Amino acid sequence: ESEEESNGVNLMEFSDEILLHILSYVPCTDLVLNVRRTCRKLATLCLDKSLTHTVLLQKDYKVNKDKVKQLMRDIGKEIYQLNMAGCYWLPSSTIDHVTRCKNLVKLNLSGCHITSLRLSKMLSTLQYLRSLAIDVNPGFDASQLSSECKATLSRVSELKQTLYTPSYGVVPCCTSLEKLLLYFEILDRSREGFMLSGQLMVGESNVPHYQNLRIFYARLAPGYVNQEVVRLYLAVLSDRTPENLHAFLISAPGSFAETGATKNLLDSMARNVRLDALQLPKAWINGSGLLQHLKFNNPFYFSFSRCTLSGGHLIQRVINGGKDLKSLTSLNLSGCVHCLAPESLFRKAEDDIDSSILESLVVSCCNLRHLNLSAAHHHSSESIGNHLCQLLSRLKHLLSLALPVCSITDVAANVEKPPTASNLVPQTFGRKVRIGIQTYPRNLADQANQKIESSVFWALMGSLRFLETLEIIGSSFSSAMPRNEPAIRNSLPPCVRAQSVGDSEVAAISQLTYLQSLTLAQLPNILTGSGLINIGLQCQHLRTLSLANLGMMGKVVYMSALMDMLKHCKCLRDLRLEQPYFCAGAQFFQALSHCSSLQRLCIVSRSGTLQSDAVMSFMANCLEVIMCHMFMGESLTVCKNLQQSIVRSFQADRPALNVVIFPLLHEDLTEVIRDVPMRHLDEITLFKSRVAEEPPNLWW
Numbered sequence: 001e002s003e004e005e006s007n008g009v010n011l012m013e014f015s016d017e018i019l020l021h022i023l024s025y026v027p028c029t030d031l032v033l034n035v036r037r038t039c040r041k042l043a044t045l046c047l048d049k050s051l052t053h054t055v056l057l058q059k060d061y062k063v064n065k066d067k068v069k070q071l072m073r074d075i076g077k078e079i080y081q082l083n084m085a086g087c088y089w090l091p092s093s094t095i096d097h098v099t100r101c102k103n104l105v106k107l108n109l110s111g112c113h114i115t116s117l118r119l120s121k122m123l124s125t126l127q128y129l130r131s132l133a134i135d136v137n138p139g140f141d142a143s144q145l146s147s148e149c150k151a152t153l154s155r156v157s158e159l160k161q162t163l164y165t166p167s168y169g170v171v172p173c174c175t176s177l178e179k180l181l182l183y184f185e186i187l188d189r190s191r192e193g194f195m196l197s198g199q200l201m202v203g204e205s206n207v208p209h210y211q212n213l214r215i216f217y218a219r220l221a222p223g224y225v226n227q228e229v230v231r232l233y234l235a236v237l238s239d240r241t242p243e244n245l246h247a248f249l250i251s252a253p254g255s256f257a258e259t260g261a262t263k264n265l266l267d268s269m270a271r272n273v274r275l276d277a278l279q280l281p282k283a284w285i286n287g288s289g290l291l292q293h294l295k296f297n298n299p300f301y302f303s304f305s306r307c308t309l310s311g312g313h314l315i316q317r318v319i320n321g322g323k324d325l326k327s328l329t330s331l332n333l334s335g336c337v338h339c340l341a342p343e344s345l346f347r348k349a350e351d352d353i354d355s356s357i358l359e360s361l362v363v364s365c366c367n368l369r370h371l372n373l374s375a376a377h378h379h380s381s382e383s384i385g386n387h388l389c390q391l392l393s394r395l396k397h398l399l400s401l402a403l404p405v406c407s408i409t410d411v412a413a414n415v416e417k418p419p420t421a422s423n424l425v426p427q428t429f430g431r432k433v434r435i436g437i438q439t440y441p442r443n444l445a446d447q448a449n450q451k452i453e454s455s456v457f458w459a460l461m462g463s464l465r466f467l468e469t470l471e472i473i474g475s476s477f478s479s480a481m482p483r484n485e486p487a488i489r490n491s492l493p494p495c496v497r498a499q500s501v502g503d504s505e506v507a508a509i510s511q512l513t514y515l516q517s518l519t520l521a522q523l524p525n526i527l528t529g530s531g532l533i534n535i536g537l538q539c540q541h542l543r544t545l546s547l548a549n550l551g552m553m554g555k556v557v558y559m560s561a562l563m564d565m566l567k568h569c570k571c572l573r574d575l576r577l578e579q580p581y582f583c584a585g586a587q588f589f590q591a592l593s594h595c596s597s598l599q600r601l602c603i604v605s606r607s608g609t610l611q612s613d614a615v616m617s618f619m620a621n622c623l624e625v626i627m628c629h630m631f632m633g634e635s636l637t638v639c640k641n642l643q644q645s646i647v648r649s650f651q652a653d654r655p656a657l658n659v660v661i662f663p664l665l666h667e668d669l670t671e672v673i674r675d676v677p678m679r680h681l682d683e684i685t686l687f688k689s690r691v692a693e694e695p696p697n698l699w700w
Helices: 002-007 016-023 028-033 040-045 065-078 092-100 116-123 147-155 224-239 260-272 311-318 355-364 388-392 411-416 444-449 456-463 496-500 503-511 530-538 559-566 586-592 612-621 636-650 669-673 678-685
Strands: 054-056 081-083 106-108 131-136 158-163 179-184 215-220 247-251 274-279 295-303 330-332 370-372 400-404 469-473 517-521 544-548 574-578 600-604 627-632 658-663
Touching: 016 040, 028 065, 065 092, 092 116, 116 147, 179 224, 215 224, 224 260, 247 295, 311 355, 355 388, 388 456, 456 503, 503 530, 530 559, 559 586, 574 678, 586 612, 600 678, 612 627, 612 636, 627 636, 627 678, 636 658, 658 669
Parallel strands: 054 081, 081 106, 106 131, 131 158, 158 179, 179 215, 215 247, 247 274, 274 295, 295 330, 330 370, 370 400, 400 469, 469 517, 517 544, 544 574, 574 600, 600 627, 627 658
Antiparallel strands: none
């Protein structure tokens, strides 16, 4: 107070509007349970409708059952939207307190423990509910839902349902559905090793009601059971396609064969609806004339991920020969290896792209905000002004971008420059080749003097100043820890065109002042990692960082630069590192302790080592960390002892703490992975490209 008086500034003298704006950045639990008790003015402001209308608990890792109970008592009647998604640490009895929120319109309980009986009791009291997100776990029984509960469900127009068991869930009760989002996470085998069936449980013969459906979205985890169950949901759609359907999206990994029923559904869609968003399994598009017959209205999202769609077909059938498509804001062409070539019949995946196709795409879709071109070889020709980076620089509205490493190579430099010693080092495990490593400038000014700024990638980064998410991923990169499978022991070598991509390209990224999420994978020419320091200094908004297989595979050459970088990352919340032979020792964790906002850490390292004392000290110093996943080369005994020590020491003060420390190559890894909360598994533990993965604002 004395400082405020001497400076002539008093927070309470600000207008209510300014104070309300400031308070909007404070978690609701803190506002209601703490801040409002400080003075009369704040007591009134903290209960303002603008602050209590929507309560977001989904990443409030400090909230516990008692806080939720008190929160519902104090402002339950004022809450209209409640998001508890991913609150896996709260006991199922916590859901009982939601019944105090009589005026709820939107409720998200994805990732929360809830039984059929609890769901029935809660929904029976929420007569105004229109939007619901829940999980359907083994043991769910729709026959336990009361008539009052079913009455509430009959008024729900938006449903998001994550399935961990073959079931319709509450879909048959939702007779007014307009938006249906389905996430299929059913495993093919039980914990006991028995094969599971995709047939629905007894008593699950009720038919879903899709007559009012506008948006249908289904995302499948790997496994044949998920495919069997989603076909049951689609069977009803194939009988009668909703007239108002304008978004139809199915995300399915691997092979998902088309059947007679799905073909009838697509034929019906081609005749009766005009779409604004489309995503289909690759087998449904490859080799068919489907895109030629589908009609689009004002499309905002397309995903042709992993399809063999050629650039010629993309231009002719999707963007109508280059006509105006300003409505399109999100486009996913990940793994679409021929999408920038006129035809795919006689083309090799490594051949140069046709720049005219990309130019047509850029001109037609000038308002793109999210673009994914990863997992393909997009090699530019030597034509001046037609490099992929130069063409993409015209997309001034981009917020997120994913590119393969080989696409950002400066072609002229590649042609003129002979291969360096670092290019000749084999990117494999085994005996290390001793080479002379050139000294590399560690500050931005020196790099500029070396004309790095003249490269096409440097220019691209300079033109996309408002980019928030960037992914640069090797076209042949695959994570050592795929889903539902043993760890991969060998990785494919990087593309030849990518051999020159290294420190200077990483330094160019530091121009992105507003960057929040960065992924770099399989950049073979990283020599010192000096560019990482520039990113740490310049990108002060960085919240998520994922680095994988940078430089030589037999040694972590960028460790020193990484530690320097981390000292500047005050806003970093999520860090994922995947690198063979990574040493998670005292120096690394000491540097990481400077990341005061860090919440989640994941390290994946074949033959990697860790120091238990250093990990414990790090956990004690970084009070915000609630997730620690390490898959290393240590023994099972070392891993288990460290995991137990962390849980014993910190679980009481961190209710959301989730710790998994396990040998990467252990045969039981998949069994351990299945117990990881879906929020962490999907957002950080498993590596994947996330740009344009889903339509923007798919769920609130």
